[in-house]
Amino acid sequence: ETGVTQTPRHLVMGMTNKKSLKCEQHLGHNAMYWYKQSAKKPLELMFVYSLEERVENNSVPSRFSPECPNSSHLFLHLHTLQPEDSALYLCASSLVKRDEKLFFGSGTQLSVL
Amino acid sequence: GESVGLHLPTLSVQEGDNSIINCAYSNSASDYFIWYKQESGKGPQFIIDIRSNMDKRQGQRVTVLLNKTVKHLSLQIAATQPGDSAVYFCAENRRDGNEKLTFGTGTRLTIIP
Numbered sequence: 001e002t003g004v005t006q007t008p009r010h011l012v013m014g015m016t017n018k019k020s021l022k023c024e025q026h027l028g029h030n031a032m033y034w035y036k037q038s039a040k041k042p043l044e045l046m047f048v049y050s051l052e053e054r055v056e057n058n059s060v061p062s063r064f065s066p067e068c069p070n071s072s073h074l075f076l077h078l079h080t081l082q083p084e085d086s087a088l089y090l091c092a093s094s095l096v097k098r099d100e101k102l103f104f105g106s107g108t109q110l111s112v113l
Numbered sequence: 114g115e116s117v118g119l120h121l122p123t124l125s126v127q128e129g130d131n132s133i134i135n136c137a138y139s140n141s142a143s144d145y146f147i148w149y150k151q152e153s154g155k156g157p158q159f160i161i162d163i164r165s166n167m168d169k170r171q172g173q174r175v176t177v178l179l180n181k182t183v184k185h186l187s188l189q190i191a192a193t194q195p196g197d198s199a200v201y202f203c204a205e206n207r208r209d210g211n212e213k214l215t216f217g218t219g220t221r222l223t224i225i226p
Contacts (some may be wrong), residue, residue: 040122043157043202043216085163089158100147100206100214104156 003027006091006105013081014113021076021108023091029047031097032074034066037088037107050097081112125223126193134220136186136203143205148177148188151219152199160188160201190222200222 004025013019026031034046048056049068063085065077074091088109092102125134138146144165149157163170163177163186170177176189186203200219207213 002158004156031172040218042218045213092156100204101159101162102157102214104158106155 002103002105004091004093004103004105006089006108008108010109010111012111012113014077015081015083016052017081018077018079019109020078021089021091023074023076023105025074025091025093025103026111027071027093027103029093029095029097029101029103030071031094032068032071032073033053033092033102034064035090035092035104036074037090043090047076048097055097065111078110081110086112121222122218123221125225125226129192132190132193132197132222134188134190134201134203136188136217138184138186138203138205138206140205140215141184142207143184144176145206146179146186147204147206147214148175149202149204149216150199151202152187154216157202193222193224195224195226198222 007022011019030051032049036044045058046060047054047066052068052071063080067075067077068108088107090107091105094102115133122134141198148160150160151157158170159176161172161177163179165181174191178187179202182202188201200221202216202219204214
């Protein structure tokens with residue numbers, strides 16, 4: 001176990017659905033991240049939170065909406081997604097934002113029909 | 114353009130043999146490099162890192178070599194075991210005010226029993 005837990009592990013949703021991905025870390029870290037992992041593509045950084053403040057948003061479409069209520073929890077709210085959004089969504093945390101040693105969760109495999 | 118890439122998408126190695134996974138980077142400002150391992154159904158896991166002021170760093174059964182002249186990074190795994198089967202990613206970071214961890218596409222290592 002990495003200390004970063006993601007739920008659900010698998011999610012199938014229609015394009016008109018609203019769903020949320022959840023991430024929880026038990027490491028006492030101050031930075032949390034959302035990454036998108038698609039087949040044969042590098043990991044794509046989506047959002048970065050540092051001390052509950054969003055510090056980076058890498059031109060992610062508004063149909064993805066992150067939320068960080070406290071330093072241990074991170075959500076990704078999904079609304080009206082497209083089939084090309086199907087991917088593995090990984091949550092990660094690090095002690096501080098500038099720490100490159102990321103601890104990843106096991107991800108949520110998302111399929112958009 | 115800026116990129117971090119791996120030479121081979123797949124690599125098969127006999128159990129007990131040594132394996133070498135290669136990675137090339139293009140940004141001369143990169144000064145920190147990391148290798149991650151991702152097993153099936155799991156998120157990436159930190160293996161070893163190296164800073165640009167070093168040429169070599171050793172861990173348990175793993176060695177990372179950095180050749181800054183040709184912008185090349187390699188991960189050597191000694192006496193491979195079945196549990197080493199996974200996708201291996203290199204990642205780089207740079208300290209030029211735009212710190213962002215950039216991942217490669219990964220090499221799938223298969224250990225043949």
